[in-house]
Amino acid sequence: xxxxxxxxxxxxxxxxxxxxxxxxxxxxxxxxxxxxxxxxxxxxxxxxxxxxxxxxxxxxxxxxxxxxxxxxxxxxxxxxxxxxxxxxxxxxxxxxxxxxxxxxxxxxxxxxxxxxxxxxxxxxxxxxxxxxxxxxxxxxxxxxxxxxxxxxxxxxxxxxxxxxxxxxxxxxxxxxxxxxxxxxxxxxxxxxxxxxxxxxxxxxxxxxxxxxxxxxxxxxxxxxxxxxxxxxxxxxxxxxxxxxxxxxxxxxxxxxxxxxxxxxxxxxxxxxxxxxxxxxxxxxxxxxxxxxxxxxxxx
Numbered sequence: 097x098x099x100x101x102x103x104x105x106x107x108x109x110x111x112x113x114x115x116x117x118x119x120x121x122x123x124x125x126x127x128x129x130x131x132x133x134x135x136x137x138x139x140x141x142x143x144x145x146x147x148x149x150x151x152x153x154x155x156x157x158x159x160x161x162x163x164x165x166x167x168x169x170x171x172x173x174x175x176x177x178x179x180x181x182x183x184x185x186x187x188x189x190x191x192x193x194x195x196x197x198x199x200x201x202x203x204x205x206x207x208x209x210x211x212x213x214x215x216x217x218x219x220x221x222x223x224x225x226x227x228x229x230x231x232x233x234x235x236x237x238x239x240x241x242x243x244x245x246x247x248x249x250x251x252x253x254x255x256x257x258x259x260x261x262x263x264x265x266x267x268x269x270x271x272x273x274x275x276x277x278x279x280x281x282x283x284x285x286x287x288x289x290x291x292x293x294x295x296x297x298x299x300x301x302x303x304x305x306x307x308x309x310x311x312x313x314x315x316x317x318x319x320x321x322x323x324x325x326x327x328x329x330x331x332x333x334x335x336x337x338x339x340x341x342x343x344x345x346x347x348x349x350x351x352x353x354x355x356x357x358x359x360x361x362x363x364x365x366x367x368x369x370x371x372x373x374x375x376x377x378x379x380x381x382x383x384x385x386x387x388x389x390x391x392x393x394x395x
Contacts, residue, residue: 143187146212151233155221158182158212159205159234162192169201171240172393173265175231176204177249177272177380178288179311179321181211185248191386198394200244205234207250209320222323228257235263244393248272248380249354253281253328260335268343269389272376275363277354278336281328284354289325292318306377336363344392346370348379 144161151157160182163169172195176185182204186192192202206213208221208230216222231254235243246269247255255263255270256278277284291298291307295318298304311318343364347357353376361367372384379385 148212149234149237151208151230153221155208155214155216155230157205157208157214157230157234159203160187161201161203162187162196163201164196164199169196169199171201171203171238171243173203173205173231173235173240173243173245174389175247175251175254176207176210177247177251178324179210179307179314179316180248181206181314183211184314185251185380189381189386190383191389194383194386195390195393198390200390200393203234203238205231207254207324209317209324210314215317215320217319217323219323219326222327224327225257225261225329226327227254227324228261228329231255231258232261232263242266244268246270246389249277249376250324253278253331253354256331256336256339257329259339259341260331265341267393268339268341269392270343270345270357270360271385271389272347272351272354272380273345273360274347274352274355274357275359276356278331278360279333280355281330285325285328289322292322292325310377333363336360337365340365342366342368344368344370344388346372346385346388346392348372348374348376348382350375351379 144163146158146160148156148158174186174192176182186202186204192204195202207227209215227250243265244267245255245258245263245265247253249272252270252273255268259268288307291304294304295308298308343361343366345357345361345367346369349371351374358369361369370388372379372382372388374382
């Protein structure tokens with residue numbers, strides 16, 4: 097089930113001084129399987145203004161696009177993480193441009209209760225699996241039939257829920273996510289509930305304080321974000337084993353916030369695992385993350 101994603105793993109291993117990593121791996125770590133020089137890939141890209149659509153229940157949701165300036169491009173839908181938004185997760189650190197430079201039309205929604213999307217305070221607007229339903233509604237709205245799909249952290253979990261409910265991408269990238277974050281969603285949800293219900297009380301520099309600081313940078317709505325925690329649904333091992341598209345699981349080397357990425361890759365029919373530098377909050381700022389997405393999707 098698991099295959100090493102050679103170029104990315106080699107790069108991470110080299111930074112850690114793990115020369116043996118160049119030799120191991122079923123399928124495997126190949127000295128010849130490297131990322132082509134960037135200047136062989138780059139094409140001009142263009143960004144679209146923020147666009148909106150009404151989801152299945154009428155909630156207004158936002159999305160953005162970055163695509164080759166010449167137009168077209170293979171669609172890839174990328175879903176951001178909790179407390180974040182499309183700009184912060186995909187655009188600010190260049191990941192969307194890196195992927196678009198490989199000829200992709202990068203479509204990035206703001207999740208319900210995040211970014212420029214609707215942030216209703218009515219609990220009825222947050223039924224179980226609502227983010228999955230929003231994701232499928234966007235794909236239907238755009239008329240996508242041949243596309244790729246991926247996400248970071250909560251976006252990775254949402255991607256898995258979409259796959260479990262009929263999404264049919266050709267390739268998948270799950271990032272900032274591990275096996276336990278998919279199969280036991282309340283584990284991480286308990287942490288965020290504590291943060292959101294005790295804002296302003298955490299010791300400076302603590303993980304909770306840093307999480308609250310990030311919430312402030314994205315101007316998150318604590319009431320709406322608390323409701324999101326009520327929408328999480330566990331994915332069973334059987335449902336994971338039924339996911340068949342080629343899937344890259346790529347996490348920060350020091351990111352164990354959502355459990356084991358390697359275990360998640362192993363649970364999939366055609367999963368492979370790779371690492372980039374960083375922990376859960378810092379890996380998303382590293383250029384290697386966008387390069388890993390682009391390299392896998394373009395192969």
